[in-house]
Amino acid sequence: MTAVKYELIKVCKQSGARLGRVHTPHGVIETPAFMPVGTQATVKTMSPEELKTMDAHIILSNTYHLFLRPGHDIIGRAGGLHKFMNWDRPILTDSGGFQVFSLSDMRKITEEGVQFRSHLNGDKLFLSPEKAMEIQNALGSDIMMAFDECPPYPAEYDYVKKSLERTTRWAERCLNSHARPHDQGLFAIVQGGMHKDLRIQSAKDLTSMDFPGYAIGGLSVGEPKHLMYDVLDYTVPELPAGKPRYLMGVGSPDALIEGSIRGVDMFDCVLPTRIARNGTTMTSQGRLVVRNAKYAEDFGPLDPECSCYTCQNYSRAYIRHLLKADETFGIRLTTYHNLHFLLQLMRDVRQAIMEDRLLDFRDDFFTKYGLFDNDKGF
């Protein structure tokens, strides 16, 4: 008996995208899905109640950050992460593998694991596949991620190959040390950089083991968009149809659509919440930097087509004022809107798949968003 199961509902006749459900111990995720990121056991500035009103099905949290602070032992004694943070829907925990990449100047990688220096106080710490599983077991996430290495872009072929092979061995160690497969699912992570043969090798090696889901990592690390789409084009077909596919770290609106078209079921990204805190919003007409002076007397909503709490009640001028005055309510309003925007986008994508018109939907969306001549995508 496995904790996480994928149910395929239908395939879009026009695009090949999948409409489905991921069943987890804390409920069902309708896919394709966007997962807001709550690294430190909170989606920055949002309460769980607010996340529910925008209908987020699942959120992310992070092994490395919670290991450092407050400590997985404390969260374990609190009764697990769900109880600790008052979120009763599914949680996916990243393994800390991405921190191996983003905190690269403070770590040393060996076959056994990774020696880290804490970014908080410089403490020497060690993370390994077994340790990452122990931590995620204590957190009690619905979906755990295997401990991987996310190589930078660009990277040497030989290094990427060695790295992916180690990531595969680490995945196997994760599987073997998985303490509670009955109530926590474990996803493996395909690596291989921008190299077709390496991606296929990684996917084949990992799918030869029985993980309840597969992620594609190592993308959205600075490479051009078309390269990422190429990787998806030849990687996704290597993944089993009966299991969920998760594209890690991707969250610009265009990439969510393009990823769905290529058969991806789950996405996560800090982009909507981070740019919200820095004054940029996503709207049906494209990105809108509401902090800019030109909105000082714009009394309309961020997005005239948006039904979210922010857009129903507050103007661009007011939000700009709050942001300029460093009032926390301002970043709460933009964060709420951006998350709602992406969650609504995924609802629209699912509807379009249901009606076999996802390619049409993409073209309409891109035209309005002004994306056809924009490689950035948000």
Add this chain to the structure above:
RNA sequence: GGAGGGCUAGUGAAGUGGCUAAACACGGCAGACUGUAAAUCUGCUCCUUCGGGUUCGGUGGUUCGAAUCCAUCGCCCUCCA
């Protein structure tokens, strides 16, 4: 009436003869942000037809050269009468 102190770019504030169109901070304007060391970071912020032009309370001097020295006027602050 007397004695001191001060007046520098939008604001605050360095600078007390050349390396100063003038530090720094704030404010302002823009940009970046993709499994969150990010409510963060970066750039610009006197004018300009990019050659240059005009600045440091006003005016007049000294000097090869002044925000910096002198004189004078104005305004502000403190203390003594």
